[in-house]
Amino acid sequence: MDYDDAYANAEYIPNAADYPPRWAAAAQAFRDALSAAGRARLNLSYGPTDRQAVDLFFPDGQATGLLVFVHGGYWRRFGRQEWSHFATGALDSGWAVAMPGYDLCPDVSIAQITGQVAHAIAMVADKVPGPIRLAGHSAGGHLVARMANVLPGAVRDRVERVMPISPVADLRPLLLTKMNDDFRMDADAAAAESPVLTPRPQMPVTVWVGGDERPVFLDQARWLADAWGASCVVEAGKHHFDVIDGLRDPKSEMMKTLLG
Template identity: 55%
Template sequence: MHYQITDWDDAYANGAHIPGAEDYPPRWSRQAAAFRPGHRPLPLGRGHLFLPEGTPRGLMVFVHGGYWMRFEPSVWSHLAAGALAMGWACAIPAYRLAPRARVAQMTTEIARAVAKAAFNVPGPVVLTGHSAGGHLAARMICDGVLPDRLAARIAACVPISPLADLRPLLRTALNDTLCLDPAEALSESPALLTPRQGIPVTTWVGASERPEFIRQARLLADVWAGLGAPTECVIEPGRHHFDVIDGLADPDSPLMRCLLGQIAPR
């Protein structure tokens, strides 16, 4: 059967295809608020840096999603739980949202936040992010984004449901806010850029997500494999776009084992 998009807005609409979608944002906020009193974060600009008990084994960075136009770090505090339980620090950086900032500016802001967090936490660095945050996590390991010394510390990158090719978004109503033009869509699409060599990349996506998100996850893994990166694409059964991140809060989840389970401190 041929796969063809005829309605780009529907192809990238998640909530319309998830039962009870409207309940997820307030649930995330409640879980995050309940988590913070027992795990007081350090400030990371407008973001948060959570530290485990004892010396951190390394740093995990989680970049939140929301189509580059919604949410802020305090909504996602509870997703640091898995990393902390495994002895890792967890940074949840902030970035200015569209339309106040362009996607290219967000890439620069996240790069600065990663550098600041890594300055405060020694050891290996693992990058992850969800949806638009998956895009930004992947951008961090494209050539020329991070300083070489910091890039040498990155042990893995796991973009979750990433938007790897931004060109289709030019055809959506989302672009009324994002204000992408063709040049920026090209220059900010990880799948159209060259990854740094030697960093394992696992794209992670829910099997019940919109076909476009599965295609985009596969695309990034396939294209970067062709450019010499060690890649894998995991399609997690039973997960959709809003619950595919739940595993970050569980140190025993397949997602957390992929992220941190095989990485030894340096």
Template identity: 50%
Template sequence: MSHPPYRWPDPDRDHANGAFIPGSADYPARWTEAAAAFRRSRKSRLEPDVVYGPAPRERLDLFLPDGAAKGVVVFVHGGYWHLFSKAHWSHLAAGPLARGYAVALPSYTLAPAARIAGITAEVARACWFVGTRVAGPMVVTGHSAGGHLAARMGCADIAVPVARVVPISPLAELGPLMATGMNATLKIDADEAASESPARHALRDGVTAHVWVGAEERPAFLMQARCLSEAWGCPWTVDPGQHHFSVIDALADPGSALCEVLLQGL
């Protein structure tokens, strides 16, 4: 795969993941198929499309482990806040489920129907709801834009019943996205970049955090992950050999280093 010479600055290229991943167009269908197969395999331990708020997309799937749940993991999907839904990612629940944790996967209203601040509020509402359904510690994780939303659940300005956040490839500083073409959809302005950038907020007292990112990701995503780690004074892991689309696969493996970090200290 060849690309034209880099011209700095180029915010759209900096944040273009698929253009730098061979076979990237095949991933959504692969995710959808794996997720559907997993839902079928766990049908007896799945509560699908549970309503957690008033908007049409405020629905979540709740997977329950075979025994009593030790706690719950909330996985928030990515897609630059305007793509995908919970239905693409069910298979990623396999790792925490095998370790005895329930897993909730919420959908949320997508941009441009919602601003990022509104999406943050929906995810917070989902976390509060999940806390009423599953006892024990709650971990919030998510990928890309979902990593942003997971990180927001750990910020000092939001009160949610979360013990730990593990943002994966998060968008922690929204300022650079204001210069991208997709901001015509997202409509991030300076005020929202300030209020919705996790790296501009303190980590809430009592919440632990660990940032995870693939070593083969775009430099902008490596910068974003390091930015959040430095702002919060928390560990970060650069996962060797993983790109933006493969870095989440380890969630399906209960013995993976990512699952170990996810549930560390609980």
């Protein structure tokens, strides 16, 4: 198997290059609108670098609880600012939404990113009372799966559901990709950061993946669901870039599952 090709997404998605600028433009318009309405608290610092910050959005009225969405990008790309508009579905359902940023490889290790995200969630959990739901996409799916075991106990006890979307749940195959030049993992590090090798969490977990994704992502989703005894939803007709579109629609099956 050519592992670099197997884990490549953009090369197999029509007009893939159009997605990042479209996400960025929609996210900026969303932040501008929520800021003008007094419903956004941006750049809440939780650590010493600029990327260690959280954007927090509020619904119109008292929040039912807190959804945390962790972005992807193979731990090497993007930031919290490109994804703000994906808070729409939860906000329209009456939930506050936090979107943490984090430092990227190769400046830090994946294990350090895991620690940063845990720190960010603990910080923002103090600002919004009530239940917590976690969702993350791709590398973010890996990170929210890791949160099921690494969050501080008082915060973890508030987490009512975790939804890894198209996650990388077993990092060991990535040792065979060129991306590992940035990850700098050895076998022990990859195993330690692989959710499939961690204890089954106490809270409910739903793994979500697109039916048109690369075969390895369908495998990764199934591996995590099997390891944790979790449900796995394969959404027909969705690829790696549009599988998260359901987050924008409060009536989508994704949002009903995540917040219901």
